[in-house]
Structures are given as C-alpha cells and as structure tokens.
Amino acid sequence: VQADHPSNLGVLIAYELAKVSGCPAYFVDPVSVDEFDDVARLSGLKELPRKSLFHALNTKYVSRKLAEEIGRPYESLNLIVAHLGTGISISATRQGRVIDVNNANDGGPFSPQRTGTLPTTGLIELCYSGKYSKREMLNKAVRFGGLVDYLGTDNLEEVISRIEKGDSYADLVYRAMVYQIAKEIGSMACALKGKVDYIILTGGTSKSSKLQRDLLAYISWIAPVKVYPGENEMEALAYGVMKVLKGEIIPKRY
DSSP: OOSSOTTHHHHHHHHHHHHHHOSOOOOOSOTTOOOOOGGGGOOSSTTOOOOOOSOHHHHHHHHHHHHHHHTOOGGGOEEEEEEESSSEEEEEEETTEEEEEOOTTTSSSOOSSOOOSOOHHHHHHHHTSSSOOHHHHHHHHHTSOHHHHHHSOOOHHHHHHHHHTTOHHHHHHHHHHHHHHHHHHHHHHHHTTTOOSEEEEEEGGGGOHHHHHHHHHHHTTTSOEEEEEBOOHHHHHHHHHHHHHTTSSOOOOO
C-alpha cells in the first residue's frame, strides 16, 4: 500500500498458506486498487501525484451489495461511497470504476485520527520549525490528528456525549468534521458531473445516528442515501472470493 500497513503482510501470508495447502490464494480489493481517471492523478506539483489509496475492500463490497439489492449491475451505477472510520476516504464510482478518491492519509476531511487536507504553507513551516521530527509529523498527520488532536479522543460516541453535556468546543469540532465530509461528498458529485445514483455511508463511524442525520442535512439533495454501517471486512473477503469461484469476477494474476 506504499506505506506501513498490516495488509502488506496479507499477500505473503496467503502465498505461504497456499503453498502448504495446495489451493489458490486470492487477495480481494486491496488498498492500492487503482482505477483513476488520468485527470485525477495531478495534484498541482509534478513530484507529488495523487494516489489511489483508499478503503477499497469495504467500498467495493457495499457498492456491489447495493447493486444486488436494487437489481442493477454494479457496472451500470454511479456512486459516491463515504467510508467513515478512524480514517475517511470518499470515492466516486462511475460504472464500476473508482475514478477518484481522497487518500485518507493525505487529504480530504479530517477524521477521528487523521488531519485530512491541511494549509500547505503552514504545514511546510511546521515541518521546518525544528519542533518535530519527520516521524512525529507523520504521526501527527495520520494517528494523532483530527478528533484526537482537537479533543483528545478518536471515539465519536464520547464526543457526542460531551456535546450532549454542553461542551461547545466538542460541538464545534464535530460540526466541522461533518461539514468537511459533506464538502468532499459534494466534490465527488462534481467528478460524476452530477449524475449520481446513490450515496453510500459506511465504516464504523457511520453507525452513529446523529452523524447520519447531520450529514443528510447537507447531502440528501444530491442523491438517495444508503447506510451500511461497519467495515464488514471478513464478509467482504468471503464475498469477493465467492464472486471469483462462481465465475462472476475474473481474477488478475500477480
């Protein structure tokens, strides 16, 4: 996944198990699935291309699940999928291809643990301030940013509890996160030229009924909204392999 991530071990473990058991091994919708339109790759600086790194496993799974529920081919749908977890990736799917998405480690809305997009000049100044090492800055961006930085917790239910008890600062931070999520969903609607069949909310944070309501207030005008709470990773892995075994998806060889 071009970074430190547990899924890097997945292929190696599966390969070793396959050698022992004599059966094929499949790696389903890894983080590095890349179906970008070329225009989505440019960032504004040649040395820093935008990368397709996102919660592909759950994103693809809930998209195909929705397609089955409404009786349409996945490849016929235009979807916006907001995976809302400790990191957030919001993608635009055009007829079965994820043509654009924010890399949850690099940009987009801030999340329970990650900063999302930051002011460029301020970030550069902070990096060269002498206060932080490279590792410390990386940790600030992907582990100790977002809700953790503002409120000292990545637990959304705890944040909501503080809001209900009258914590106005927690309320401001929460509303800012919702606002940024909604803006990113809106930008993906533009990537699809306004032709959006459904918006899907998924991931662990999407379990919050308050978050669902507050997001709907911003985005319900774009397209119908479906919610598939949780990450469903084991189910998604089994689902993907069954699609291959049934001949519905042709696997790629590596």
